[in-house]
Amino acid sequence: MSRNQKLLLIVIGFCMLVVLGIIAFNVFMPKPEIKPNDIEVSQRSVEEEPAEKTEEVKVKEYVNIFFIGKNEHNEEVYKAVKREYNKDIDGSKIRYAVYSLIGGPKQAERAHGIYTEVPAYSQVINISEQSDKVIVNLNSSFVTGGGADSLYKRLYQLIKTVKQNTSLPVYLYIDGQRADVVGGEGLMITQPLSNTSLEN
Numbered sequence: 226m227s228r229n230q231k232l233l234l235i236v237i238g239f240c241m242l243v244v245l246g247i248i249a250f251n252v253f254m255p256k257p258e259i260k261p262n263d264i265e266v267s268q269r270s271v272e273e274e275p276a277e278k279t280e281e282v283k284v285k286e287y288v289n290i291f292f293i294g295k296n297e298h299n300e301e302v303y304k305a306v307k308r309e310y311n312k313d314i315d316g317s318k319i320r321y322a323v324y325s326l327i328g329g330p331k332q333a334e335r336a337h338g339i340y341t342e343v344p345a346y347s348q349v350i351n352i353s354e355q356s357d358k359v360i361v362n363l364n365s366s367f368v369t370g371g372g373a374d375s376l377y378k379r380l381y382q383l384i385k386t387v388k389q390n391t392s393l394p395v396y397l398y399i400d401g402q403r404a405d406v407v408g409g410e411g412l413m414i415t416q417p418l419s420n421t422s423l424e425n
Contacts, residue, residue: 291385342379
């Protein structure tokens with residue numbers, strides 16, 4: 226056996242001893258006990274992400290309905306009553322406003338001196354909303370009774386209410402017929418409705 230071969234065998238034997246020593250160390254050395262508290266978990270992985278807010282805050286909308294009341298001088302004036310409006314429930318603003326006008330003041334509004342000249346038996350037959358105009362069709366009770374002064378006032382309540390709640394021309398119909406002359410006194414109405422419709 227040559228000198229180089231002997232040297233190689235010595236090196237191999239040394240390496241084997243080192244490997245055997247490492248294996249014996251891992252086998253016979255006691256392993257440290259792992260406690261639950263020693264395990265770190267990322268806080269982000271266990272915390273729930275905040276739920277996205279899907280509910281949008283809806284801005285409240287209102288319509289103005291014109292009734293009658295008294296001012297500080299005890300004079301009769303047209304009073305705009307603001308009522309909350311929900312498009313999903315109430316439909317268009319003018320539809321809700323006209324139905325509210327015909328329905329009259331609420332109890333709380335009456336308690337503040339608000340009243341109406343619209344007769345109790347007045348009803349909305351239908352409201353036709355077209356691209357270029359709106360037709361408000363009421364029953365004949367709306368123009369019956371109360372005298373000329375009362376008729377004039379209720380018509381102005383209607384005119385002010387519809388003009389406040391649509392930009393389209395509005396026409397008044399009674400029992401399906403265009404109302405150009407109404408009442409026993411023959412009050413003439415210029416249509417579409419405007420603040421000058423009764424100035425004849």
